[in-house]
Amino acid sequence: MNIKQYFSYDLPASVVVFLVALPLCLGIALASGAPMFSGVIAGIIGGIVAGFLSGSNVSVSGPAAGLTTIILASITELGSYPAFLLCVVLAGVIQIILGYARAGVIGHFVPVSVIKGMLGSIGIILILKQIPHALGHDANFEGDQSFMQLDGTNTFSALVQAFSFVTPGAVVLALVSIGVLLVWESDGLRDKKLTKYVPGPLLVVLLGIALNYIFLQYIPYFAISESEHLVSMPVLASLADFPTLFTLPDFSQWADQRILMVAATLAVVASLETLLSIEASDKLDQARRITPLNRELKAQGMANIVSGMIGGLPVTSVIVRSSANINAGARTKASSITHGVILLLAVLAIPTILKLIPLSSLAAILLMVGFKLTKPALYQSMWKKGPSQFLPFIATIAAVLLTDLLEGVLIGLVVSVFFILKSNFREAILLVSEGKNYLIQMTKDVSFLNKAALRETLIKIPANASLLIDASSARFIDHDIRETIKDFMEEAKARNITVDLKNF
Known part of the structure; x- marks a missing residue:
């Protein structure tokens, strides 16, 4: 010592x-x-x-x-x-x-x-x-930290x-x-x-x-x-x-x-x-x-x-x-x-x-x-980090104040997980285009949670386009994702869209 x-x-x-x-x-x-x-x-x-x-x-x-x-x-x-x-x-x-x-x-x-x-x-x-x-x-x-107190107040x-x-x-x-x-x-x-x-x-x-x-x-x-x-x-x-x-x-x-x-x-x-x-x-x-x-x-x-x-x-x-x-x-x-x-x-x-x-x-x-x-600087720094950080932060504060420590943290976790999933939905599916050539890149593993984002992306492909779906960066592709792509390929024929798959 x-x-x-x-x-x-x-x-x-x-x-x-x-x-x-x-x-x-x-x-x-x-x-x-x-x-x-x-x-x-x-x-x-x-x-x-x-x-x-x-x-x-x-x-x-x-x-x-x-x-x-x-x-x-x-x-x-x-x-x-x-x-x-x-x-x-x-x-x-x-x-x-x-x-x-x-x-x-x-x-x-x-x-x-x-x-x-x-x-x-x-x-x-x-x-x-x-x-x-x-x-x-x-x-x-x-030492009391609960919102509801023993005397009923x-x-x-x-x-x-x-x-x-x-x-x-x-x-x-x-x-x-x-x-x-x-x-x-x-x-x-x-x-x-x-x-x-x-x-x-x-x-x-x-x-x-x-x-x-x-x-x-x-x-x-x-x-x-x-x-x-x-x-x-x-x-x-x-x-x-x-x-x-x-x-x-x-x-x-x-x-x-x-x-x-x-x-x-x-x-x-x-x-x-x-x-x-x-x-x-x-x-x-x-x-x-x-x-x-x-x-x-x-x-x-x-x-x-x-x-x-x-x-x-x-x-x-x-x-x-x-x-x-x-x-x-x-x-x-x-x-x-x-x-x-x-x-x-x-x-x-x-x-x-x-x-x-x-x-x-x-x-x-x-x-x-x-x-x-709980200095004001804490709130300023979290605000600058954007909604994905600030909203779980504020949700945790409000939940702990109105319940107790464990319940409040669990509610904060739920809000945080929502933003994580939202980010995962959007970042896993990347769309780029040049003229009538389109590329959908799967930047990470994709599961059924990404199905909605994939469908929204596929809807954006116009008729008479050429589409390449690249899964080189995905080690795992969920069955729901494969089914969604299969369904789109059937629909693409009627709209004269050429679809090629890479690393599936």
Whole structure:
């Protein structure tokens, strides 16, 4: 390990990721109907175990908001949390099997336009979801990414509702925090030693605690005293109580068919979220390093086995944590591992201090992360690439905003495939002419999907023309294509069109 690089980049980045991850871990556990500490366990294991075993240098793992609905429904169906933990362990085993089966290749089939759409949508979601927290309206849990929320509202109605429940102190802290972050990342300070070793988000959190203390003492109108506006977490009476926070799986339920079904569902969904997150993280990585996806599935599988064995939620690679890690300047996986260690030590050593952190200060950090993911420059660059790139990009953003991450990406994929097929239809059949001599060239393999394009091209051939159909570049010609040409040759006789075939 490069010690100078660690203290200059990875350690400060790990502190930023810790500050982002802590409320997300707690919020996701709360929304999942699981013990509060289960989210923290998943965050610790995701950081240390998945971070150590992963081939990614910048990805950060932990509990994922996309799994909350599945977890909540599974715990209810199985009747106990220990039974659900058995599912988490088995899901980890399935993920390891998927890794050895080379299922990670699925991640390579997601187009860049969809990946960038996913990143842009997550940026917008972070902004929309964190504005209520910045205003002091903390009705929904931290980390929620779904359009429909647990309280029956949706992202937009919750945003409107938040303006009716403004907490003045929270707004002041959020605005001050955003101002500090903007100054800290300005060109004048970005390369200074102070900003390298003291992360802006850490300064914002400490400033938030200090300002709220001043408000409590001297300006009660702005004071944030209600616990729902501060980080909420379990506090141990003593270290001797630490083992009570862990829950063991109920292995007596292994014969229940529902266990295997839930485990398989968790494995598939967690693996897909991980692969998408890794692809997105690789795009954000300034060094453009490529993560081995099969190794990632094995790493996530092992992390889920460990997390499930000690009472933690399922673990996936999480794009919000990963993007925060990259934006904070992380260079190696040491950042992810260290964030897990900090999470463990902080929960054990300073839980009462953590409970003083205003959620509005954390919201400011996530608002900045969101803005960096969905900058106007992203939209400009995708627009310049034309409709075939821009429309799948926008479709992915809209779909993720109105559904969830996986459904949105699938919709974006469908739109992208449409443009790929459309391009394939047109580019596979090339028509050139000189006088009454026409050439139809098949520039690539042709299937029944190209039949419509071929028919449209053949219709353009006028009577009394000479036509050569050249298939030299096509290694495969579908039966439907041959039938279409055969039918045209019969018709051509009546129109006095001479048809010659080459390499059929």
